[in-house]
Amino acid sequence: MSSGYWFIVAAVVLIGLGGLFAAVDTAVSTVSNARVDDMVREGRGGARRLAIILDARATYVGLVVLLRVVCETAAAALIALSAAEWLGVGWGLVVAITAMTVISYVAMGVGPRTLGRQHAYTIALSMSYLLFALGILLKPVTRLLILIGNALTPGRGYRNGPFATEIELREVVDLAEARGVVAAGERRMIHSVFDLGDTSAREVMVPRPEMVWIEADKNVLQATNLATRSGHSRIPVIGENTDDVLGIVYLKDMVERTVAKRTDPTTLRVSEIMRDAEFIPDSKPLDKVLADMQLTRNHMAILVDEYGGIAGLVTIEDVLEEIVGEITDEYDTDELAPVEDLGDGSYRVSARLPVEDLGELFDVEIEEEEVETVGGLVALELGRVPLPGARVKSHGLQLVAEGGPNRKGRQRIITVLVTRVPGEGADGPDPQRHESSGGRGHSGRSGRHDRTAAREHEDESHRSTHEQTTARMNQ
Template identity: 25%
Template sequence: MNEMPTGLLFGLLALLIAISAFFSSSETSMMALNRYRLRHQAKSGHRGAKRATELLARPDKLIGSILIGNNLVNVLVSVIAGSVFAQIYGEILTTIVLTLALLIFAEVTPKTIAALHPEKIAYPASLILRPLQWLLTPLVLLIGGISNGLARLLGVETTANSDAEHLAPEELRTVVFESGALLPSKHKGMLLNVLDLDQATVEDIMIPRNEVVGIDLENNAEQILQQLAESSYTRLPVFRGDINHVVGILHLRKAAQILRDGPENLTSEQLNSFTDDPYFVPEATPLPTLLMNFQKTKRRMGLVVDEYGEVMGIVTLEDLLEEIVGDFTASPVPSDDEEIVAAEDGWYMIEGGTSIRDINRTLGWELPTDGPKTFNGLAMEHLESIPDGNISLYILNYLVEIEEVSDKMITRAKIKKISH
């Protein structure tokens, strides 16, 4: 080797450093591949993705093969440089130059490029890595067995974790949230709302009992017919005296015959014959469970009951879908009966019975939702009593001014978020 021309030796060293750079970039690019994009491309028939998937099925064998090849090349570089160039240029200078050359050309640069463009490096490299892995299998298994044995002695589990590549809901939420321009903002919001469904229950979205519109069989025929003719709802609960004594749910498509027959022929028995059996839902039911139950039973409305069987309100399929896609009935022009109305200087007029979830979703606020479900309940919890008049209070970093109070609740308030 000492008789080999100097130029040829430099060429041999350059070739070995290039091979070392190949191994370094291959290792980084393989580990930097997006596993979900890789699976999608492999299922779409991409040959490079298929080869990479096969190699990554056993990452221990892949890394072992790469490290064995890389170390053999680096040792060979050291041997050639130490036996030839150290005698010519000196050991210290040879060591410094060789270290810098390996770091720059065989480690840092190729690994940086591979980390930035993993697919461009990994897919072509798999053509070489696959036969190399097969060739080095006996040596890889031997070294792997020894290293795994040492790891077990140190109390480290070496078996593969089947859940390692699975995303938890919180991780998936982060992926969706940080998807940037890859997803339209509206679609991103819907996906995030789906992921947040299991954090809410029926109680969070139900229409409270005092706001439920239904047909009372104790009213006279003229009142019932007028209510049917003027109703803006598709389905109405039918009850006797009190909603706790519900007898069924009436779909207004069946009301045409009732209206045609007139008040003189309207009886409780006739009205009952047009109703469907009521469907009861516990107030603590998670929203994903409610959605599955609605789908399974072909229902679109449920009566929400508490642990004592008392009716607390109603929940509809529309209420549930609005948690995912937003309000179906949102209007760009505010009306006088809206629960949340913008005022001057960042203030908002809010009805007392407004859901805290609706406030947070509409205004992008972070009022606490782990306690009372309505703004009235939240304010009363902080005050610990029904206020005697118009007072002000702070709820976290929100300034609240009570505007209207009834005997039982806060009916209207002004709220403003205070910046800190």
């Protein structure tokens, strides 16, 4: 029997070993450390050895790759020698190259790697003893090759072994959903966790125009009424203006002082029981905001812009919603039409309707550079964040804020009921805007006067509510 036959036999053995090492390579790269730790606690055979291998996964993967390359190269050389002996050098090389291309792709490539992924834990456990022994036996060779690889490989990737980027982890999660391992909602939550660090606090904040606040000199009864009407359990306390946030008053603190300790709510000021406010830049990533809130056990933070002004506020609920998504239930209202004709000359419009569209609807000219929406117009005339029931007059129109509690229980303006004030039509004079030949004339003073009157009317409503509440408490 010629030497060519023995070369073929040896090549077949080497091809089989190469395929085995390819399967082991894939299996060791696939198995999870957490799953192997569970197997160790369960006492599975080979699990402890496999855990040791995974602690130095990069080294053992490099060893297996080395053995596979040695087998593949040796098999190619033996087949080339046999083919050259039988067919001559020319045709022998052609046949050897063709045969090894097919064999390497099928027997040492696609086939073993597929088996390695499908039976990763079975293969890794069964080969753990052999792989561990080879690691000890060939340790000098492995170290030498790793040193050469470190010298030729830039960065720290080879030193740290196989690693996954965020994109690869996202793809793994998508693949897990496609295979039914995780649910669609779980996949969205995992993606949201990745996005948390790329989202700034200003993107989820309650902007300053929508903040509900209370002055520091107000009493606890007024603050309690405001908390009840607005649906907020924590309210920022301001000093001279909205950029002067002094602290946060908690509804539970007010209830504790007035009910448990029987303190008179009309004499106790919110400044006496408010807590310190936490100020953070509005550019801070949400993952760091959440970490800070957990550390300080604070559920609300005031956001400061780059100029030092108050940009808005963010709560821990706002941050968590970026992970779990918006929660809707049977109490959430459906999307409303922007304009609803009530048939009696009045309209119910969305609070987000542009003021230009409101002016076209009633054929009046509304020029307010400070606001863009009907809800903003109500807030401008009122001088504070409007709550449901707030009533103002502007440009010959009467605007009544409508709304109710949202899914968090907070009062929000959803629509505004707009009617024309009798005797102040589109062609009649507008008592709030008197234009003169010299420009604005008294329009600015008149607008401020009307807004002051609206605030006084609102304060009178507050005082009436407080008196009624006090009377009930005294009975």
